[in-house]
Amino acid sequence: MLKRYPTLKYILSRAVWYFITFLAAVTINFFLPRLGTSNPVDIIMARVGAGLDTEAAKEKEESYLKEFGLVEVDKSGSIIRDASGKPVRTSKLKQFINYISMSMRGDLGTSFLNYPKKVTEIISDALPWTLALQIPTIIFGWIIGNVLGALAAYRRGIFDKVLFPAALLSSAIPFFAFGMILVFLFGIVWPIFPAIGGYAGDIIPSFSWKFFSSALYHYVLPFLSIFLISAGGQAIGMRSMSIYELGTDYIKYAKWLGMKENKILFYMFRNAMLPQLTGLALTLGTMVGGALITEMIFSYPGLGMAVLTAIQGNDYPLIQGCTLLITICVLIANFTVDILIGFLDPRVKAGLGGK
Amino acid sequence: MNLLKTPAFIIGIGLFLVTIFIALFFPMIFDINTNLRVGGPYMPPSGKHIFGTDHMGIDMLSLLVKGLRSSLYVGFLAGIIATITGTFLGVYAGFKGGVVDDIINMVTNLFIVIPQFVVLILVSSSMEEGRSLSLIALLIGLTTWTWSARAVRAQASSLKSRDHISLAKVNGAGTFKIVSMHILPYLLSYVFMVFIMQTASGILSEAAISMIGLGPFDTVSLGTILNQAMRNEALTDGAWWAFIPAMVLVTIIAFALYVINTSMEGVFNPRLRK
Numbered sequence: 001m002l003k004r005y006p007t008l009k010y011i012l013s014r015a016v017w018y019f020i021t022f023l024a025a026v027t028i029n030f031f032l033p034r035l036g037t038s039n040p041v042d043i044i045m046a047r048v049g050a051g052l053d054t055e056a057a058k059e060k061e062e063s064y065l066k067e068f069g070l071v072e073v074d075k076s077g078s079i080i081r082d083a084s085g086k087p088v089r090t091s092k093l094k095q096f097i098n099y100i101s102m103s104m105r106g107d108l109g110t111s112f113l114n115y116p117k118k119v120t121e122i123i124s125d126a127l128p129w130t131l132a133l134q135i136p137t138i139i140f141g142w143i144i145g146n147v148l149g150a151l152a153a154y155r156r157g158i159f160d161k162v163l164f165p166a167a168l169l170s171s172a173i174p175f176f177a178f179g180m181i182l183v184f185l186f187g188i189v190w191p192i193f194p195a196i197g198g199y200a201g202d203i204i205p206s207f208s209w210k211f212f213s214s215a216l217y218h219y220v221l222p223f224l225s226i227f228l229i230s231a232g233g234q235a236i237g238m239r240s241m242s243i244y245e246l247g248t249d250y251i252k253y254a255k256w257l258g259m260k261e262n263k264i265l266f267y268m269f270r271n272a273m274l275p276q277l278t279g280l281a282l283t284l285g286t287m288v289g290g291a292l293i294t295e296m297i298f299s300y301p302g303l304g305m306a307v308l309t310a311i312q313g314n315d316y317p318l319i320q321g322c323t324l325l326i327t328i329c330v331l332i333a334n335f336t337v338d339i340l341i342g343f344l345d346p347r348v349k350a351g352l353g354g355k
Numbered sequence: 356m357n358l359l360k361t362p363a364f365i366i367g368i369g370l371f372l373v374t375i376f377i378a379l380f381f382p383m384i385f386d387i388n389t390n391l392r393v394g395g396p397y398m399p400p401s402g403k404h405i406f407g408t409d410h411m412g413i414d415m416l417s418l419l420v421k422g423l424r425s426s427l428y429v430g431f432l433a434g435i436i437a438t439i440t441g442t443f444l445g446v447y448a449g450f451k452g453g454v455v456d457d458i459i460n461m462v463t464n465l466f467i468v469i470p471q472f473v474v475l476i477l478v479s480s481s482m483e484e485g486r487s488l489s490l491i492a493l494l495i496g497l498t499t500w501t502w503s504a505r506a507v508r509a510q511a512s513s514l515k516s517r518d519h520i521s522l523a524k525v526n527g528a529g530t531f532k533i534v535s536m537h538i539l540p541y542l543l544s545y546v547f548m549v550f551i552m553q554t555a556s557g558i559l560s561e562a563a564i565s566m567i568g569l570g571p572f573d574t575v576s577l578g579t580i581l582n583q584a585m586r587n588e589a590l591t592d593g594a595w596w597a598f599i600p601a602m603v604l605v606t607i608i609a610f611a612l613y614v615i616n617t618s619m620e621g622v623f624n625p626r627l628r629k
Contacts (some may be wrong), residue, residue: 017464025469026601032477070606168617172610174559175603178568180581184590195590198362240620289472293563297585308567311480319480323473330470 109317130302141230149238170232175290367614410587433557435494441503449511
């Protein structure tokens with residue numbers, strides 16, 4: 001029955017694939033931090049337990065162990081002990097099952113740094129900022145970069161000679177370096193934009209004009225620093241894609257027919273765009289990573305900043321919560337791109353499976 | 356050879372050789388000391404210390420040269436690991452096809468979709484005490500091999516149906532022999548280009564991971580210089596010498612490698628020729 005709807009079949013098969021990837025991501029997210037010999041409680045105890053006497057330190061350690069789900073707990077919530085009085089450790093497998101069932105219920109644990117704040121609370125405060133910064137920069141960067149890349153390939157000459165090296169240089173500048181330069185130039189040396197933060201410090205986030213204008217003002221530098229670099233990267237890809245398309249017979253034929261330049265450019269763009277869209281899906285993970293570091297430089301109140309503070313304070317539940325959410329966001333973004341390809345790629349409609 | 360007549364290639368390789376040259380030979384003529392305090396914090400560039408000092412009063416030039424050495428080392432090591440892993444898996448998948456191809460493809464796609472940044476954070480944050488430069492290079496290599504695998508796979512599967520491969524098969528050559536004698540030689544220029552890009556991404560990844568404070572504990576790298584500058588308010592103090600030179604170095608290396616790659620692409624890929 002699905003044979004009659006190849007697009008739907010394609011989307012469903014992609015959905016299944018992403019679900020499998022999601023499961024793998026959750027597994028990786030659980031096991032990677034537990035690879036090392038040091039367990040989070042030891043690291044925290046080394047920091048917290050320094051000034052405490054043995055009895056108090058032991059009590060503290062056990063409360064952390066309980067918080068982390070590292071020891072067996074009976075129904076009333078007290079720690080189960082073995083014959084020598086030591087707490088019974090939970091096996092990795094059981095920890096994993098607990099972790100999954102908790103994550104499914106939307107419980108990512110409690111933050112250490114901001115005890116007793118829930119990780120989900122911190123993340124839901126940070127997520128809107130990250131989405132507001134990243135979605136427009138990635139979309140606009142992709143569109144503008146592709147248009148410029150196609151133009152550079154088509155016009156060649158001076159346009160290409162200036163634009164191409166500039167794009168190459170801009171894509172070689174790491175996101176974070178460019179962010180730091182922007183902060184330094186336009187935030188400190190010539191302070192026309194605020195250097196850090198997502199909004200002015202004396203404003204409480206609310207649905208008011210004052211807050212929005214402040215947020216917009218703070219948005220300029222982080223936006224530019226991600227946008228310019230991702231546009232540069234896209235332009236390079238589109239340029240070589242377009243040069244390839246320009247050498248094909250249909251373009252030559254269109255030129256011989258005397259078609260208008262703009263129309264030829266449009267046809268070329270449409271054909272070169274698909275691989276670029278696939279390319280976007282492949283680089284999304286890297287782009288999001290880079291953009292998160294940009295957030296750290298601008299102390300932008302998004303997920304990147306949350307990860308940074310979590311790393312600095314060994315806040316394991318928060319690190320894991322953030323990485324899980326970042327992965328989920330990247331997966332959703334990729335899935336969206338794949339669905340778009342499903343609608344745009346004629347090969348998918350013909351039931352050939354695209355790609 | 357066309358390559359040596361391409362101005363872009365000459366510029367790229369020239370820039371890159373200069374950085375390698377500095378990293379290798381500069382310590383011989385100049386006393387590199389990254390532990391000695393030679394002056395006050397954030398001293399501006401002067402005749403004696405041409406790049407000034409950092410927040411601890413350590414000579415910035417020494418830090419930069421040492422950082423450059425570490426970054427190049429990480430880049431090459433990560434590049435080698437990623438290229439070997441990617442090429443091996445890519446060629447194998449492309450040549451074998453069928454179920455093997457499907458499985459390798461799936462793993463590759465999985466690694467592409469899950470952000471490398473996330474994996475690096477998770478692993479490095481769990482290794483609080485043992486994060487050496489080589490370990491970081493290993494981690495980067497093991498998370499970035501995906502696009503070599505993809506790129507090489509596509510090339511290998513297009514070679515698969517060539518006549519000389521069929522002949523080798525008829526003659527009873529094993530998979531290993533066919534891959535190493537009859538497929539890899541065709542891909543060498545391609546693999547080399549992949550290696551260049553992997554090295555560039557290795558250097559950038561190290562800088563990024565060190566930037567957020569998950570860098571090596573045992574040495575100075577260009578990323579840790581940037582991290583220290585950011586942590587110790589070089590930006591607000593206007594101490595541009597504490598981060599701009601390191602940034603320029605990272606960018607120059609990556610730019611040089613990109614230029615080498617694109618100019619090689621222009622020569623080896625006839626479609627891109629004018």
